[in-house]
Amino acid sequence: MTHLDVGLIGAGGIARAHLPAWIELGARVTILSTDGNAEKLAAKYAESGVTATHSLAALLDRSTVVDICTPTFTHRELALDAIAAGKHVICEKPLALTASEAAEMADAADAAGVLLFPAHVVRYFPAYAAMAGSVGKGAVGTPAVLRFTRSGAYPVWAPWFSDPALSGGILMDQMIHDLDFARMLAGEVVRVHARLRGRQEPGAKPGDVAVGTAVLTHASGAVSHVLGVWGLPDLQFRTTFRVAGPGGILEHDSTALPGFRILAQGTRPPGEGIPGSPMTESPYLTELREFAGAVDGGPAPRVTARDGVEAVRIAAAAAASARTGEPVELKISEEAAR
Amino acid sequence: MKVGVLSFAHVHAGGFARLLGGMEGVEVLAADPDTDLAAPGEVRGREFADRLGVAYADSYEELFAWGPDKVVVCSENVRHRPPVVLAAAHGVDVLCEKPLATTEEDGAAMVEACRAAGVRLAVAHPVRFSPAYTAVRAAVRSGTAGGVLAVSGANNGYLPTARRRWFADPQLAGGGALMDHTVHIADLLDDLFEASPATTVYAQVNNVLHPGEVDADTAGLVTVEYANGAVATIDCSWSQPQHHPAWGGLQMQVIGDRATLEMDAFDQKVHGFSESSRAPFELPYGVNLDALMLHSFLYGSGGGTSVTDGESGLRSLRIVTAAYRSAREGRSVPVR
Numbered sequence: 001m002t003h004l005d006v007g008l009i010g011a012g013g014i015a016r017a018h019l020p021a022w023i024e025l026g027a028r029v030t031i032l033s034t035d036g037n038a039e040k041l042a043a044k045y046a047e048s049g050v051t052a053t054h055s056l057a058a059l060l061d062r063s064t065v066v067d068i069c070t071p072t073f074t075h076r077e078l079a080l081d082a083i084a085a086g087k088h089v090i091c092e093k094p095l096a097l098t099a100s101e102a103a104e105m106a107d108a109a110d111a112a113g114v115l116l117f118p119a120h121v122v123r124y125f126p127a128y129a130a131m132a133g134s135v136g137k138g139a140v141g142t143p144a145v146l147r148f149t150r151s152g153a154y155p156v157w158a159p160w161f162s163d164p165a166l167s168g169g170i171l172m173d174q175m176i177h178d179l180d181f182a183r184m185l186a187g188e189v190v191r192v193h194a195r196l197r198g199r200q201e202p203g204a205k206p207g208d209v210a211v212g213t214a215v216l217t218h219a220s221g222a223v224s225h226v227l228g229v230w231g232l233p234d235l236q237f238r239t240t241f242r243v244a245g246p247g248g249i250l251e252h253d254s255t256a257l258p259g260f261r262i263l264a265q266g267t268r269p270p271g272e273g274i275p276g277s278p279m280t281e282s283p284y285l286t287e288l289r290e291f292a293g294a295v296d297g298g299p300a301p302r303v304t305a306r307d308g309v310e311a312v313r314i315a316a317a318a319a320a321s322a323r324t325g326e327p328v329e330l331k332i333s334e335e336a337a338r
Numbered sequence: 339m340k341v342g343v344l345s346f347a348h349v350h351a352g353g354f355a356r357l358l359g360g361m362e363g364v365e366v367l368a369a370d371p372d373t374d375l376a377a378p379g380e381v382r383g384r385e386f387a388d389r390l391g392v393a394y395a396d397s398y399e400e401l402f403a404w405g406p407d408k409v410v411v412c413s414e415n416v417r418h419r420p421p422v423v424l425a426a427a428h429g430v431d432v433l434c435e436k437p438l439a440t441t442e443e444d445g446a447a448m449v450e451a452c453r454a455a456g457v458r459l460a461v462a463h464p465v466r467f468s469p470a471y472t473a474v475r476a477a478v479r480s481g482t483a484g485g486v487l488a489v490s491g492a493n494n495g496y497l498p499t500a501r502r503r504w505f506a507d508p509q510l511a512g513g514g515a516l517m518d519h520t521v522h523i524a525d526l527l528d529d530l531f532e533a534s535p536a537t538t539v540y541a542q543v544n545n546v547l548h549p550g551e552v553d554a555d556t557a558g559l560v561t562v563e564y565a566n567g568a569v570a571t572i573d574c575s576w577s578q579p580q581h582h583p584a585w586g587g588l589q590m591q592v593i594g595d596r597a598t599l600e601m602d603a604f605d606q607k608v609h610g611f612s613e614s615s616r617a618p619f620e621l622p623y624g625v626n627l628d629a630l631m632l633h634s635f636l637y638g639s640g641g642g643t644s645v646t647d648g649e650s651g652l653r654s655l656r657i658v659t660a661a662y663r664s665a666r667e668g669r670s671v672p673v674r
Contacts, residue, residue: 144546145557145575149490149591151598191668193540193561195569197487198595209595211488213571215559221544223559225571227490227591231598244494244557244577246547325563325670327540 004028004292007063007087009056009078010070011037012158014092014119018067021285023048025292032059033070060085065295068092071158072173073166076101079116083108088115088295090288091308094176097168099313106305117291117301118308122177122239123184124283124290127252131243134250135185141247143186143222148178151229152237154199154208161230162204164319169200170212171322172315175228178241179318180303180311182216182224185243188310191217193327194318198230206233214318219332306333339636342406343368344398344413344421346386347376348435349501350462350628351412355392357629358410364636366392369401375414375510377503402428408636410462411435414510415517419444426455433460433635437521437658438651440512442674445655449648459648460635463525464627465588467634467643470601471526474592477599478530484596486531489570491523495586497548497556497576506552514554516543516661519574522588524562524654525646527570530592533650534566540670541661547577560661561670583620603627 004027008015011033019041022029029050031038042052053059056078060066066082068075068091076096082089089109095102095118109116122128135143160166167173171194183189194214204210209231216224229235242251290301310333317328341364343355351368359366368390373382387394395401398421401409411421411434418439425432432452438461439445452459465471477483497506498518504510511517524536539562543555557575564570578586588603606624611617635645646654656673664671 142546144544145559145573145577147492147573191542193542193670195488195561195563197567197569198593209487209593209598211569211593213488213490213561213569215540215542215561215571217542221546223542223544223557225490225559225573227488227571229488229593229598231593232596235598242492244547244575246549248579249577249582325538327669329668 004295005062005064006030007032007059007066009033009059009066009068011035011041012069015069016041017282017284018069018288019045019050021282021288023050024285025289030059030062032056056081060087063087065090071160071166072097072168073160076105079105080108083112083114083116086112086114090117090119090291092119093308094168094172094312094315095308096312097172099309099316102309102312106309109305115294116305117294118303118305118311119287120177120180120303120307120311121283121287122181123303124287126280126283127254128181128241131241131250131252132185135243139248140243140245140250142220143243143245145244146182146186146222146224147242148182148224149227149240150174150178151231151235153233153235154204154206154210154230156204156206156208159202162199162210163202164200168315169319170196170210170228170230171214171318172312174230175212175214175226175318176311176315178226179214179216179314180307182226183310183314184307186218186220186222186224188219188332189216189314189330190219190332191327191329192314192317192321194322195325196322212322216314339363339408340365340367340404340406341636342401342404342409343392344401344409344411345372346370346382346412347414347417347502347504348412349498350435352386352390353628354410354412354632355390357626357632359390359392361633367395367401367404367406368392369395369398371397372413372417375504380502398424402430406430408433414504415440415512416510419448422448422459423451426451426457429455429457431458431460433462433645435462436525436651437512437517438648438655440517442652442656442659445652449652452648460645461648461651462631463522463646464631465522465526465603466529466646467627467630468601468603469625470603472643474590474599474601475530477597478592478594482597483592483594483599486566486568486592486594488593489527489568489590491570491590492573493519493522493586493588494573494575494577495519496578496580497552499552506554508554511554513658513662514543514552515556515574515576516541516558516560516665517658520558520560520572520658520661521654523570523572523590524657525650526590527564528650528653531564531566531568533653534564535653536562536657536673537565538563538670538672539657539660539664541664543665547575558665562657583618
């Protein structure tokens with residue numbers, strides 16, 4: 001693989017998950033953040049040549065790839081700047097807060113001839129990848145009814161998560177993983193109904209709970225249920241799925257078969273933030289390797305920019321439904337119809 | 339105590355008759371006169387009673403002439419009303435299979451007939467007797483779980499046509515999976531929320547699972563909003579593979595603002611793998627919910643769980659009829 005110069009924007013939780021993967025891939029990484037954490041993170045990885053900068057121009061100057069790991073409301077502007085500078089862009093999910101902004105980013109990348117890769121990392125979690133491969137080979141037949149749950153402690157460590165104006169709320173920030181996955185498995189979504197309960201306003205504190213429930217109707221007739229919980233501080237991170245079709249079922253509970261577990265450690269640990277998958281390589285590494293390969297002229301990543309746009313479109317429709325209580329009809333986009 | 343079993347149409351009839359026959363001091367007499375709608379090859383009537391080893395009457399009239407103390411109604415969903423009204427007319431307490439009926443008109447008439455006659459109308463929702471559910475109820479009722487924000491429930495099962503074809507015939511069942519399976523979790527929530535009314539329902543159904551095999555909906559997702567602020571989404575699909583070792587199950591997650599709870603009413607089992615049949619198998623060891631329900635119906639709850647009453651069964655039926663309206667109209671609908 002040719003040399004990778006990565007500009008990592010943001011130094012929060014996802015940046016800390018991406019950075020070791022970039023180093024393992026041999027990238028030279030420059031980190032930019034506005035909160036002083038870039039310097040701390042760079043210092044921790046100084047032996048691997050990681051440096052920090054205060055200037056977006058300097059970061060763009062040093063990079064062939066830009067990795068946007070900032071809060072959602074900043075994605076569009078940063079991505080458009082990076083695309084305008086001719087950089088390939090990997091952007092943390094969701095691509096943007098609205099489908100039109102996400103489409104604008106995808107169109108800009110198309111026009112500039114660069115990659116825009118939405119980092120829907122669940123596509124790279126081994127259990128999900130195994131299930132998707134098997135469904136793709138017809139293991140359950142045509143998917144008929146799909147269920148996904150995703151729960152963990154409320155992300156109170158960064159205040160923007162609980163502010164729907166900045167994160168899009170639990171539907172857009174957290175449930176989008178499973179909205180994307182449901183669409184990948186069962187096809188385009190034509191109707192969405194969603195409801196929200198609990199704390200959906202800025203200023204969440206430990207002990208607050210937010211819940212989203214969404215029902216998708218796919219063009220195939222399949223139906224999907226997606227449940228998302230930002231829960232109490234001790235709610236262990238957990239994801240589950242059950243995919244049923246005429247040929248059988250595939251189901252998984254991330255906490256049922258962890259490979260390794262701590263049975264006791266004297267105190268009850270609070271729910272952790274970013275999930276790992278310790279019995280396999282980091283799915284973030286798998287994800288970034290696939291993207292880096294595409295940058296290097298290899299096959300396109302399994303997640304396309306349009307997937308990222310469509311996921312935002314579904315999540316935004318779900319959020320609109322959650323406001324009114326009525327289902328929202330989605331027209332199948334021209335790309336999907338083709 | 340003399341207990342009548344009216345009709346063998348429902349797949350549970352045989353199990354109920356056996357359990358009742360095994361109870362000390364209980365005499366059982368069954369009648370299954372209306373077998374005109376049975377599919378070819380289905381064993382019904384006197385032959386079925388003989389297999390079960392229970393006494394048989396040729397007609398409901400003969401059964402009521404015997405003087406039963408209680409009766410259990412196991413007819414097709416659309417045929418619940420006549421035997422329940424007959425029981426009321428004879429002044430006999432009646433336990434009716436779920437759903438209470440397939441139309442609100444029938445359900446309301448049954449409730450009214452029993453009320454007017456002063457007889458007890460109970461609806462066969464055995465999952466209320468699950469110790470797992472009892473634990474959920476204790477956590478919610480005590481306030482430990484705080485206010486319930488959301489519920490995610492699944493009641494999946496085999497396509498139930500192998501033993502009784504009518505289950506997937508909307509003319510006899512009143513619908514498909516949505517009619518068959520929504521009410522179990524709706525019933526738990528009616529109890530958990532102390533009859534807080536359902537206000538709106540959104541439902542989507544399909545028949546991707548068994549295309550061409552049955553006419554009814556075989557998969558569905560139902561979202562129910564309650565006056566107490568909770569929202570519940572229920573997967574009612576007949577999505578359990580037909581050769582899976584488990585018939586299906588019932589799971590429910592309850593997200594309160596002070597605790598998150600999860601129950602599985604049927605997960606108490608030993609899992610095995612048989613080399614001779616080259617298949618997994620299971621050894622369920624949980625308590626028999628049907629037996630607990632029947633005992634409570636015959637002898638009272640003794641301060642424990644009561645069998646669902648007719649009013650509650652009617653509330654759950656209204657959720658289902660609203661769900662069918664919603665699925666037809668593609669919008670959320672109020673519960674009448």
